[in-house]
Amino acid sequence: MTATQALAIGAAVTFVWLGMVLAISFLEAPLKFRAPGVTTKIGLGIGRLVFRALNMVEAVLATVLLSVMAVETVASGLPPAGAVTPAAVAVVTLVVQLAVVRPRLARRSDRVLAGRDAPRSKGHHAYVALEVVKVVALVVTGVMLLAS
Template sequence: MIWSLLFVRQLALTLWLGGLVVIDFVETPIRFRVPEVNRNQVVAIGRRVFAALNKLEVIAGAILLLSDALLLPHFRAGVRPLEQSAMETVAAMWLAASVQLVWVRPRMSALTRGLDLVNRDPADPRFAKIGRLHKVYSGLDLLKMLLGLLTLALWVHP
């Protein structure tokens, strides 16, 4: 059972962190460079992609937290503090993903719906709001990546 829980938690973090890195650093930049797709279409696709990613992240975080909670009693005393710290970093990742899912992304999506991003008017105050929300979203993504790497480092204990 311990081996299965370790496998599940590592798979969940791999999918979460890997998906986050691929979408943020590969898929999104490519999507903006496709000449056959205009900015309105790029944003519409992005809404769907990030909605799916946010759901995956919250599910992966719940799986990680559950497996960590079940594993913690099985670790020897010297390792427990590292595992507890890893569990706390996963909890922080999960919280960041949850904030994106229920607060940041829905607000950004609502602001961009019906907004012409091709012939945009820079004076439209919605663009400033979208920009601020996008910075919050991007900051939370960066935080999740750093916490995910920290979690991996804590799992690779002596």
């Protein structure tokens, strides 16, 4: 794989990842609770499945992105200009979401799905804030890869 091919693949992966986050986190997730007949339990059940799948795909895309950036670095001797830091921010943000925020949200949704009351979660606000950080990082990464 040439450096140019690595950059093109990296940009494509970045924008696919960005599109998935925007579509699911900022479109599907809030809209599902507005659909007729969707209870909190049903919405949480759907959300858990959808976000589990999204996060698995995100982990694969993050791995591919880091791999093609490493190939670019080896092929050209330099990392893609300006893309390393925002890519790292996106990957670290995903790791924080998976390792810190998602387990807390899962514990709360377990209680709700079991029919117990659970206080409103601030974890959702943290998750959304991290999604915003990730979106910005992915936009910058993609633009910088295209500009390289």
